[in-house]
Amino acid sequence: MTKTNSKTTKYQYQEYADIDTGYQALRWHEPVIYELSRKGSRNEIIPNAEKEIQVKVGDITKKIPKKICRKTPAALPELSEPEVMRHYLRLSQETFGYDSGVNIGLGTCTMKYSPKLNDQLAKLPSIAYLHPLQPEETFQGLLEIMYDLRTWLCELSGMDEFSFLPRGGGHSVYTNACIMRAYHRANGNLHKNEVITCAVSHPCNAGCPSTAGFKVIELHPNKNTGDIGLDQLEAVVSDRTAGLFLTAPYDTGVFDSQLGEYAKLIHSYGGLVALDQANFNGVMTRMRAGDIGADLMHFNLHKTFSTPHGSAGPGAGAIGVKKELREYLPAPLLEFDGSQYHLNYNLPKTIGKTGVFYGVIINVLKAYAWIMSMGEQGLREASEWAVINNNYLIKKMLEVRGVDIAWPNRRKLQEARFHLQKMKEETGIGSAEVNLRIADFGIQTFFESHEPVIIPEPVTPEASEAASKEDLDRFVEAFHQISKEAYSNPEIIRTAPHHCTIHQTNLEPLLDSKRTKVTWRAYQKRGLS
Numbered sequence: 032m033t034k035t036n037s038k039t040t041k042y043q044y045q046e047y048a049d050i051d052t053g054y055q056a057l058r059w060h061e062p063v064i065y066e067l068s069r070k071g072s073r074n075e076i077i078p079n080a081e082k083e084i085q086v087k088v089g090d091i092t093k094k095i096p097k098k099i100c101r102k103t104p105a106a107l108p109e110l111s112e113p114e115v116m117r118h119y120l121r122l123s124q125e126t127f128g129y130d131s132g133v134n135i136g137l138g139t140c141t142m143k144y145s146p147k148l149n150d151q152l153a154k155l156p157s158i159a160y161l162h163p164l165q166p167e168e169t170f171q172g173l174l175e176i177m178y179d180l181r182t183w184l185c186e187l188s189g190m191d192e193f194s195f196l197p198r199g200g201g202h203s204v205y206t207n208a209c210i211m212r213a214y215h216r217a218n219g220n221l222h223k224n225e226v227i228t229c230a231v232s233h234p235c236n237a238g239c240p241s242t243a244g245f246k247v248i249e250l251h252p253n254k255n256t257g258d259i260g261l262d263q264l265e266a267v268v269s270d271r272t273a274g275l276f277l278t279a280p281y282d283t284g285v286f287d288s289q290l291g292e293y294a295k296l297i298h299s300y301g302g303l304v305a306l307d308q309a310n311f312n313g314v315m316t317r318m319r320a321g322d323i324g325a326d327l328m329h330f331n332l333h334k335t336f337s338t339p340h341g342s343a344g345p346g347a348g349a350i351g352v353k354k355e356l357r358e359y360l361p362a363p364l365l366e367f368d369g370s371q372y373h374l375n376y377n378l379p380k381t382i383g384k385t386g387v388f389y390g391v392i393i394n395v396l397k398a399y400a401w402i403m404s405m406g407e408q409g410l411r412e413a414s415e416w417a418v419i420n421n422n423y424l425i426k427k428m429l430e431v432r433g434v435d436i437a438w439p440n441r442r443k444l445q446e447a448r449f450h451l452q453k454m455k456e457e458t459g460i461g462s463a464e465v466n467l468r469i470a471d472f473g474i475q476t477f478f479e480s481h482e483p484v485i486i487p488e489p490v491t492p493e494a495s496e497a498a499s500k501e502d503l504d505r506f507v508e509a510f511h512q513i514s515k516e517a518y519s520n521p522e523i524i525r526t527a528p529h530h531c532t533i534h535q536t537n538l539e540p541l542l543d544s545k546r547t548k549v550t551w552r553a554y555q556k557r558g559l560s
Contacts, residue, residue, distance in 0.1 A: 052512075054132075054473035058532045059121040064108045067118060074112035125532040127475065129339075135424070135498055135506045136469065136477035138446045138491030139233065139282045141312045141334035149337075149400045153393040163388035167374055173392065174372035178365050180399045187410075188308070188328055189321025190351030195332075195390030196361045199346030200309045201235035202385065203329035204276065206350055207305045208243035209382045210327060210359045211274045217359075217380060220301065223273040227297075229259050231285070231448075232278035233307055234482045240276060251485060257285040257438035261292050268296060274303040279320070280310050282491065284421065284443030294324025303327060303356075311335045312495060313421070313445030315414040316407065320351070327352050336398035347394035361385045416496035418444050420503060424494045427507040432514045433457065437486045446493035450486050460517040460524050461488040467535065468516070468527035472509040 080088070110118070128134075134142035152158070161170050181193045197203040208226070215223045226240040227248045237247045248267050250259045258281070275297045280286040287293075294304045305327040306320045312335050320328040332347040333340050340346075352360060362381045363374040374389070405413065425447050428434055433454025436447055455461035466476045481489045494503055516523050528534060 068108035132473040138493040189319030191354040197348030203348030205239035208240040231281040236276040258287040278307040283448040332398040337401040338394040338397040347391040420494035451488040458517040471530040
């Protein structure tokens with residue numbers, strides 16, 4: 032990413048230097064490590080082996096198969112040890128996370144504080160040094176933890192079995208889509224090739240079934256109620272319907288009270304219901320997917336259950352199914368015979384492995400520890416405070432000039448979708464510009480899961496139970512200040528951020544780069560080969 036013109040940035044910063052946001056990020060103009068490289072620099076000199084060892088061992092390079100030897104040395108950067116330490120320390124100082132700022136802005140992600148005690152548990156040698164290929168009788172303790180967490184999640188969801196193999200929400204939805212496909216094929220229903228979803232569910236609820244080969248019918252929420260409604264669902268369901276994929280509650284914070292009726296309708300056509308419960312935080316201990324007719328569902332351990340929100344990793348999805356779908360789950364399944372825990376790979380109808388080994392075990396362990404520390408009452412109170420915090424935030428945000436809310440007549444649970452359309456029309460400043468400016472206040476930027484953008488200029492903050500009233504007030508105060516600037520001095524917003532590690536970026540060089548293409552085929556599609 033390239034920065035804006037340094038002279039322009041300096042001038043702009045000086046012009047607005049008198050505005051104190053209460054936040055000033057440590058900023059280093061740090062090159063990438065390869066640009067710091069100086070030929071001949073070394074950070075460690077490995078001593079030669081003693082003569083006795085050389086005589087006994089011989090030339091070990093001759094024992095390395097030629098087919099795995101490099102023809103040329105690896106192109107590694109060359110720096111001294113202090114330079115390496117300084118480089119990575121500076122990068123760490125520029126990092127923004129839950130421990131350094133306010134993360135309320137990142138809606139649909141349920142950003143919680145992750146207890147440091149749980150991090151220490153995951154670092155214990157008895158966990159860190161385990162190898163997934165060692166005999167299962169040698170890590171019975173960890174298998175017991177996994178089994179107990181599986182049991183608790185069954186209780187919270189109303190499901191009969193769980194797998195921890197998926198690496199996150201999208202991976203979980205894709206895995207459930209594959210299970211749905213395998214189930215219908217096994218029952219000879221090859222004509223069931225359509226799934227139904229809603230535009231205010233997580234986008235993966237459309238993308239993942241499509242990737243699994245289904246035709247996706249996407250319904251839009253009613254303009255007045257914010258849900259899809261039984262009438263709209265009845266108009267598209269048919270004998271070709273394989274299933275329904277919905278996020279519950281929706282990404283707008285609206286809870287669809289007709290989910291049970293939807294399930295009955297889908298089941299009457301021989302379809303299955305898959306609920307995305309990544310937004311489970313607001314209904315935890317109050318709603319069980321299995322009780323309202325869901326056949327498949329998933330939790331994100333890295334959201335509801337307070338393990339770090341990985342995004343690119345390490346995420347941890349947990350998929351739950353009813354007993355009729357158990358045999359289709361990815362292998363292995365965890366079982367207990369009364370005396371020992373076992374990993375069962377003998378699943379003739381399994382869809383196969385969807386990830387290596389048994390999942391992201393450190394996140395499983397952290398989720399286990401968090402639930403153990405909270406207990407049933409603690410989980411219920413966490414859900415209560417998440418909803419209380421969100422509704423306090425709604426009341427305060429609606430006092431900000433230019434801020435409105437979608438579906439104002441519906442109560443919201445874990446989050447709410449605001450919009451800045453009025454501000455955009457009156458000042459030219461919309462969510463994209465505000466998103467840059469809010470970083471100057473030590474607040475996480477808020478673009479997440481707005482696709483498709485059916486609400487103009489969207490903003491979707493989410494105040495989990497981990498947010499204090501002071502954090503909520505700080506978030507609202509930042510919006511008040513930005514609104515004031517939008518109506519009086521919008522240039523400060525257009526040139527933001529001013530107090531962060533980098534200023535505005537020009538993404539064009541990256542968009543036209545091989546580095547941003549996941550595959551060679553994708554690179555060729557841009558006509559850049």
